[in-house]
Amino acid sequence: xxxxxxxxxxxxxxxxxxxxxxxxxxIFDSCRDKDCMEDLRxxxxxxxxxxxxxxxxxxxxxxxxxxxxxxxxxxYAENIGIAFQITDDILDVTSDAxxxxxxxxxxxxxxxxxYVSLLGLEKAHEEAARYTALAVKAVAPLGEKxxxxxxxxxMLAERIN
Numbered sequence: 001x002x003x004x005x006x007x008x009x010x011x012x013x014x015x016x017x018x019x020x021x022x023x024x025x026x027i028f029d030s031c032r033d034k035d036c037m038e039d040l041r042x043x044x045x046x047x048x049x050x051x052x053x054x055x056x057x058x059x060x061x062x063x064x065x066x067x068x069x070x071x072x073x074x075x076y077a078e079n080i081g082i083a084f085q086i087t088d089d090i091l092d093v094t095s096d097a098x099x100x101x102x103x104x105x106x107x108x109x110x111x112x113x114x115y116v117s118l119l120g121l122e123k124a125h126e127e128a129a130r131y132t133a134l135a136v137k138a139v140a141p142l143g144e145k146x147x148x149x150x151x152x153x154x155m156l157a158e159r160i161n
Contacts, residue, residue, distance in 0.1 A: 036113060036118075037118055037119075040113055040114075040115070040118065041082060044081070044082065044085040045078065045081060045082070047085075048081055048084055048085055048088075049077070049078065049081025049082065049084075049085065050081075052077045052080060052081040052084065053074065053077035053078065053081060055077070056073040056074070056076060056077035057070060057073050057074065057077070059073065060073045072138055072139060072141065072142065075134075075135075075138035076135050076138040076139050076149060076153070079131045079132070079134040079135035079138060079153075080131070080132070080135040080152075080153045080156055082127075082131045083128050083129075083131035083132045083135065083153070083156060083157050084156050084157075085115070086115040086124055086127050086128040086131065087128050087156065087157055087159060089107065089114035089115045089116045089117075089124060090115075090116055090121065090124050090125065090128065091104075091159075091160070091161070092104055092105065092106065092107050092108075092114065092116070093105065093107075093108070093116050093121065094121070095160065095161065099160060099161055115127060115128075128157050129157065132153050132154060132156070132157040135149075135150075135153040136149075136150045136153055136154070
């Protein structure tokens with residue numbers, strides 16, 4: 001298994017953005033050995049997952065939600081972020097450019113580790129469904145108020161483009 005890549009301290013010569021880019025690149029490079037699910041999850045949570053999480057947490061802040069709501073939003077966002085990326089990886093090998101609206105098979109051409117390349121297509125589908133279920137479970141304490149969030153998580157997992 002690949003050694004886990006951890007960020008070093010900022011020495012003042014690089015911006016936070018540069019440090020994040022360098023760290024993300026190190027994780028990406030370490031994932032080329034096909035044995036690094038945790039590194040892949042970490043990298044993905046810092047990309048699309050971070051954008052989804054920021055949107056969810058900002059919604060709670062703007063609405064004046066407390067710590068419990070922040071925890072719920074965080075868990076929901078974390079799980080739909082991973083499910084979204086797994087689904088994106090699946091679509092990269094199962095869809096076509098016309099349907100997807102972007103080139104397909106680019107991950108394979110670039111020898112990029114993905115959930116599909118590490119788990120296989122069937123297991124990747126199972127993992128997308130599992131993370132979607134975890135997202136739905138995270139918002140379950142909100143009852144009927146969370147129906148839209150649960151439906152949104154399902155829609156993301158079932159998307160075709």
